Every structure is written in structure tokens, then in C-alpha cells.
Amino acid sequence: MASPIDATHDAALTSWVESANDPATEFPIQNLPFGRFRRDEDGDWSIGVAIGDQVLDLRRAGLLRNTQMNQLMRLPRDARRVLREGISHALRTGSATESACREALVPQAEVQLGLPCEIGDYTDFYTSIHHATTVGRQFRPDNPLLPNYKWVPIGYHGRASSILASGHDFLRPVGQTKPQDAQGAPEFGACRRLDYELELGVFISRPNLLGEPISIAQAEDHVFGLGLFNDWSARDIQGWEYQPLGPFLSKNFASTLSPWVVTLEALEPFRSPFSRAAGDPAPLPYLDSPHNRERGAFDIVLEAWLQTDAMRKAGSPGERLARSNYADAYWTVAQMVAHHTVNGCNLRVGDLFGTGTLSGPAADQGGSLMELSDGGKRPIRLSNGETRTFLEDGDTVMLRGVCEREGYRSIGFGECRATVLPARSALAAR
Numbered sequence: 001m002a003s004p005i006d007a008t009h010d011a012a013l014t015s016w017v018e019s020a021n022d023p024a025t026e027f028p029i030q031n032l033p034f035g036r037f038r039r040d041e042d043g044d045w046s047i048g049v050a051i052g053d054q055v056l057d058l059r060r061a062g063l064l065r066n067t068q069m070n071q072l073m074r075l076p077r078d079a080r081r082v083l084r085e086g087i088s089h090a091l092r093t094g095s096a097t098e099s100a101c102r103e104a105l106v107p108q109a110e111v112q113l114g115l116p117c118e119i120g121d122y123t124d125f126y127t128s129i130h131h132a133t134t135v136g137r138q139f140r141p142d143n144p145l146l147p148n149y150k151w152v153p154i155g156y157h158g159r160a161s162s163i164l165a166s167g168h169d170f171l172r173p174v175g176q177t178k179p180q181d182a183q184g185a186p187e188f189g190a191c192r193r194l195d196y197e198l199e200l201g202v203f204i205s206r207p208n209l210l211g212e213p214i215s216i217a218q219a220e221d222h223v224f225g226l227g228l229f230n231d232w233s234a235r236d237i238q239g240w241e242y243q244p245l246g247p248f249l250s251k252n253f254a255s256t257l258s259p260w261v262v263t264l265e266a267l268e269p270f271r272s273p274f275s276r277a278a279g280d281p282a283p284l285p286y287l288d289s290p291h292n293r294e295r296g297a298f299d300i301v302l303e304a305w306l307q308t309d310a311m312r313k314a315g316s317p318g319e320r321l322a323r324s325n326y327a328d329a330y331w332t333v334a335q336m337v338a339h340h341t342v343n344g345c346n347l348r349v350g351d352l353f354g355t356g357t358l359s360g361p362a363a364d365q366g367g368s369l370m371e372l373s374d375g376g377k378r379p380i381r382l383s384n385g386e387t388r389t390f391l392e393d394g395d396t397v398m399l400r401g402v403c404e405r406e407g408y409r410s411i412g413f414g415e416c417r418a419t420v421l422p423a424r425s426a427l428a429a430r
């Protein structure tokens, strides 16, 4: 097998696509993330690769015959590596196929970017111990972290039907709410504590058969790559409904996924050791491997940005609310795959895992407003004088992700964005 870091990661590589050589681009030739695009609303989806501010149509460029992303995702890792090499060669400065590929380029600004694939089942994990501790403290000040947390990668089965492509706005949800100390019947109306969750999405590639677990050593062969994921959450609905079976309508009204999947191959230079604080238990053997200890984590800087309606009207791009790093998570991608299947549960191509809210160790690294505003008790002051505890109608949340490492070209994830629209008025009436 080829070394995981190869010529496609060479920082000296340049592309004949001018914008890909701009130091500010998130899509240099070392990245090559996959996505689906179409030129008009009624057109068919095509598979493309982001390069600078352009999309390369892989079929038109003669680099791929199939048109289904889920088929591409099924390819064994070695075959995917060969495809990546082919795309890298075609886009390099001096490429023999430059003129043919030029015909297959489309500006990103001129196409619609969709969900990267047909999404099957969706599971959301809870892999940030910092998020779990901060949120747990709001409910149980003396006992924030439940005893299973350091042993079990906690998750719940979510719903794929309401996962939206970046740029699709959604309605504020309505539902039942009842504050912890309130008496009498619950209220019914529009959510008043609407939140975002800064997460990564993990795209499952190769399936496993029912009854046949995926070992941690094999786990990454079943993963295509990562994207940005916003698990919008209605905290007031969640607080009333979550016991005893976990989140339900507080989570299934909308989630937003970025258009580009950054492959595990592209992420190879940005891997980190997976380690735990002294005194924490070692993972059980089925969640442990030398590779996972040495390279199981990913160093990805994550950011959440807010653009309020007032900021938009003033021409402001918005402001950053928080920054964290995926390397601070308590469980890795490989551990999620191994745990999810250890009982024989079968994963299928196109299944999606959410990592859970990725908060860092510091108080200003919260991956949700619930953390940053201390459960709504401490309003966040924005630079234009506005304040927020939770999201208001017209607010746009944008997630970003960037990998940077000495000796390598920086790569990014693009953008995961959506705007909160007012609740349907008939349903919102109290």
C-alpha cells in the first residue's frame, strides 16, 4: 500500500487553475474535496471536485464514468487513492490534459451545490467531553459527567430526511415546552431557545454485513471523509422531551451539511495522536489500536460565525462566536465506527455520523449558544451592540473548518450556512 502521505500532498504543487494557487483559497490542489452540483434547478446532479473558486466536473473531464456519488464512495481506499492521484495530475501545472479539463470547469458561483450524497441513516454522537461537561453542569452542578461517558461513545439515532444542504434556510420549529420548575400543563408554540451545534459530519463509505462488526483496525476503510455539520437544536423543546429516550423533535426539524467532503486522504497530513488526560481510563480493547493512539485524531480548527439581520443590512459578514479544534474530542472517528458496529449493526454507504458539538476546553470555545450564554443566563454582546442568548429570526450561522500544519499547504472545508426563518404563524400562536 502507498504511503498515506504522497505526492498529492506536496506543498510545492500548483495548478493551472489560477484561483487554486491563491494563498487564501481553502481548495488548493492538495485538497480536492468531492461534492455534487447542478447548473439549474431541474438539472441532474453531477460529481465535482472543488479547485480554487471552480468546480471540476469529473465525468466531463474524463476522470470518472459513474454519476452517483454513493457509488464513488463505495470504492475501496486504494481505488480512491488512484482516483485522487488522477485528479491531482490532471489539475497540475503542466498537465497534459489541461485543455480537455478546462472544458469541464465551472465557476462555483454559477452552480447550485447540493448535499454531497444520498444520505442513509444518521447517528449523532457526543464526542466532546468539554461540551458534555459544560452542558451536564447546567443540569447537574455537582455531577456534570455521567459515569458511562469515559467508556461509551454516546450517541443517538437521528433523522436523515431533514438534513439540508448549506444555504437552505429553515423555519423556526414549534413544539411543547415546559421549564424545569414550571407548574401545570406545558406550553405549545414557537421555540424560544433555538441553538446551533458546531459539528463535523463523518461520511460512511463501505458497508458491513449485519452481524459482522467493523474492527477498529479496519474502521477507517469504511469512512469516505468529513464535512461541516450544524445540528440545529431547540433547547426548550429538548429540555421537556428528552427524558427518558433522548432528543426527538428538538433535533429533527433541520440539520445543515456543507457541500464538500474533505477525504481522509486529503486529511492525512493533519492527523494527531489520540490521548487522554492522566488518570482517565484507557478505552476498552475494541476501541483501542496502535494506529488510533498514534494518528487517530484530526487537527481541524473549527469556527462558528453569526450574521444577524442587522449585520446583513449593514453589509457586515458577521462575527466569530467561537473557535475550537477537533483534536480535543474524547473519541475518534475510528472509535465511532467500531463502537457503532460492535453489536453487529450494519452501516451502509452514505450513512452519516455527527461528531456531536465540538467544544474546546476553554469557556469561550463552546460549540453552541447554550454553552456560550451559560444556558441563556449570560447574554453575548455582539460588536454592533446587539445581544444574543439564543438565535433570533433572520440570524445566519456559518461554520468553517481549516487544517494548517508546518510544511503542508492549508486546506479548508468551505462553508456550512443557513438562516433561521420565522415559525409558521398558524402553529406559533399560543
Ligand code: MN
Binding pocket: 124, 197, 199, 231, 354, 356, 357
Ligand atoms: Mn448534536
